[in-house]
Amino acid sequence: MxxxxxxxxxxxxxxxxxxxxxxxxxxxxxxxxxxxxxxxxxxxxxxxxxxxYNAYFSYINKQIVILLTEGLGIRSIARILKISVSTLLKRIIAISDRVNLPVMTPESSYEIDELCTFVKCKSKRIWIVYAFERETKNIVGFNVGPRTNLTLKKVVDKVLKANPQVLFTDRLKNYKSLIHQCIHKTVRFGTNNIERANLTLRTHLKRLNRKTICFSKSEIMFKAVLKIYFGSVA
Ligand SMILES: [Zn+2]
Known part of the structure; x- marks a missing residue:
């Protein structure tokens, strides 16, 4: 390039x-x-x-973001841009610190879902919990961790602050204690949009590709890449 x-x-x-x-x-x-x-x-x-050294050119950060969101892994980006892997990892963290997630529209409809992947090794499962705004199709909040109330709560609370009209989730029991039943819906096809977004995520981010060894080796990098992706595709 x-x-x-x-x-x-x-x-x-x-x-x-x-x-x-x-x-x-x-x-x-x-x-x-x-x-x-x-x-x-x-x-x-x-x-x-x-x-x-290529890493110091002013355009390199933009190219990192483009390649990262086009389904390339860390090592392939480093090879294409001719910069070292350790520089690339530092840059990704620095870029993610400056990225902001899209602003939420008040009184809109949202969908929340979890997506399972691995971190460090195949025996360690981790979930991405994220909120999808139906109208704008933006991903407005996410959290990474085990499939517990604590992980879910951070995303749910963020959505609740925007006064949602309806909040669609799957039938996971944990949601019942976190969302008031007058706005909570678990109807069939209610989470169709976010299920489709799961597929896009799995295609666009190398570390979410199924049946490969490309899963994240560290949780910090995993969060940084997700934040860049959610912030830049909006
Ligand atoms: Zn100047």
């Missing part, structure tokens, strides 16, 4: 400017790779015009 604009400096009227804020750049010593380093006068970011 080659980007035609690989320079990290923008030239406006013959003056080098910062690509982040268009501020004036001042020379700031020589980098370890013997390249001129610049510092932005306004945002204080340090920039080198042509980086030797």
């Amino acid at each position: 080659v980007n035609s604009n690989t320079s990290c400096i923008k030239c406006v009227d013959g003056i080098n400017t910062c690509i982040y804020c268009c501020g004036k750049l001042l020379k700031n010593g020589i980098s370890r790779a013997k390249k001129q380093r610049y510092k932005c006068k306004d945002c204080n970011k340090t920039i080198v015009e042509n980086y030797t």
Whole structure:
């Protein structure tokens, strides 16, 4: 994947400017790779015009998000972008910290469901509990953990804050104690939309592919990837 604009400096009227804020750049010593380093006068970011290591290019974070949500795993992304696996893992955590989940519409209809997968090894099962807004088709909240009230409660409480008209779930008993019965529905075909979203998730995220060894090796990475996915597909 080659980007035609690989320079990290923008030239406006013959003056080098910062690509982040268009501020004036001042020379700031020589980098370890013997390249001129610049510092932005306004945002204080340090920039080198042509980086030797691909991970420092400004477009790389966007490409990580694109490849991550297109069904590629960590190692394949690292190979394609020619960056190291450890850098990629750090970047994914950093990107996920900045991602926000879509805003919820008050008094809308929601569906909540659980999706089972593994973390660390095939004997350790873990569930993703997530809430799907029917109208906007956005995933507005999620949690990862064992299939217990504590894991479910975090998602249910978030949805309840938006004053939902109806909340559809499957017939899992745990929901009865968490959701008031006047808005809770467990009717047949009630969770059709979210069941379809489960399929999309399993196709788009490598670590949720069935019958492979691509499941997450750490819960932190698993949560980070999910947050990036839910935040970026909205
Ligand atoms: Zn700047």
